[in-house]
Amino acid sequence: MKEFHVNKYLTLKLEDGRTNIYVKREHFRQCTIILLDIPITKISDFDEIQSIDEISDNQKYERDNSSDNSISLPLDVIFWGHCSNLQAWYEHDYDTRLLHRNLSFPLLKRLTEAGDPLAKSVLKEEIAKRFMSNHKQTTEYLLNEGYLNYLNYEELQTLIENSNLSIRSLEEIFPIINSGRLDMLNRLELLYLSKSRRISLKKIDIRFLENFFNYFSEEFPIDFIWNNRSILENIFFPLIKKVSKSKEIIKTFFLEELNNRLKSPTMYNYELLKSFKEIFLTGYKKQFKIDRFILKR
Numbered sequence: 001m002k003e004f005h006v007n008k009y010l011t012l013k014l015e016d017g018r019t020n021i022y023v024k025r026e027h028f029r030q031c032t033i034i035l036l037d038i039p040i041t042k043i044s045d046f047d048e049i050q051s052i053d054e055i056s057d058n059q060k061y062e063r064d065n066s067s068d069n070s071i072s073l074p075l076d077v078i079f080w081g082h083c084s085n086l087q088a089w090y091e092h093d094y095d096t097r098l099l100h101r102n103l104s105f106p107l108l109k110r111l112t113e114a115g116d117p118l119a120k121s122v123l124k125e126e127i128a129k130r131f132m133s134n135h136k137q138t139t140e141y142l143l144n145e146g147y148l149n150y151l152n153y154e155e156l157q158t159l160i161e162n163s164n165l166s167i168r169s170l171e172e173i174f175p176i177i178n179s180g181r182l183d184m185l186n187r188l189e190l191l192y193l194s195k196s197r198r199i200s201l202k203k204i205d206i207r208f209l210e211n212f213f214n215y216f217s218e219e220f221p222i223d224f225i226w227n228n229r230s231i232l233e234n235i236f237f238p239l240i241k242k243v244s245k246s247k248e249i250i251k252t253f254f255l256e257e258l259n260n261r262l263k264s265p266t267m268y269n270y271e272l273l274k275s276f277k278e279i280f281l282t283g284y285k286k287q288f289k290i291d292r293f294i295l296k297r
Helices: 040-046 052-056 059-064 075-091 101-113 117-131 136-144 153-161 170-179 187-196 206-214 222-227 229-244 248-261 270-282
Strands: 002-005 010-015 018-023 026-030
Touching: 002 075, 010 075, 018 075, 018 101, 026 101, 101 117, 101 136, 117 136, 117 153, 136 187, 136 222, 153 187, 170 187, 170 206, 187 229, 206 248, 222 229, 222 270, 229 248, 229 270, 248 270
Parallel strands: none
Antiparallel strands: 002 010, 010 018, 018 026
């Protein structure tokens, strides 16, 4: 077994023909590889490329580098290639442009959780830098996977102002949330609203609940909601708390709608709606541990 230590937090091991990454001696994931075989005559095609993500997402590159052109390398060569990549990543202060987003951000997050001071110091900066790159696939990834949830309201507001994205103001969003029409908000607006902590539901009636439940369709962004827990903590759970204190007709309608949607355990959004029901029946408190529901996924 070959082993390479990048630093005291990050280690790579060649085990059973696979290169595995370890963080603080705990297995993180197996490495996958992207072989960049760009002919000299075509380098100019990539002059504007700013990251590994942009190369891998480049359709022209994918067409010109099909599996027919792939190169078979010895396992130890692949292993040392991974070691070299992660060593360079570390030496460049965990610059996420040097690795694919599917590896760089989860690994940076895990290193932060493991207590790596460098990872902790650059995590928010890397999130902001890559989001403001305006590379569509990367910005979508950061939003959907919950990395913007690391930012507070002021940081998120600054990020949006310095990107090419535009969202409605809170004053424009408030009437929408008070109508229950969450489907009228895009994902960034929903996250922005949750971070503001300025949500005040004026009235919950049957029409509001009908609109609210219509949001939970097959197109509902379930992974986005799970990954951005501030939306659960600051929008959905307080809303359910308010319903639980409403008139009996409102509570009855809410519970009946939930029960109708929970008849099939295999239905889309089942676990989330089941969590809603448990909160409704047991009572949601401010200190409620959201991890209890996140772990049910």
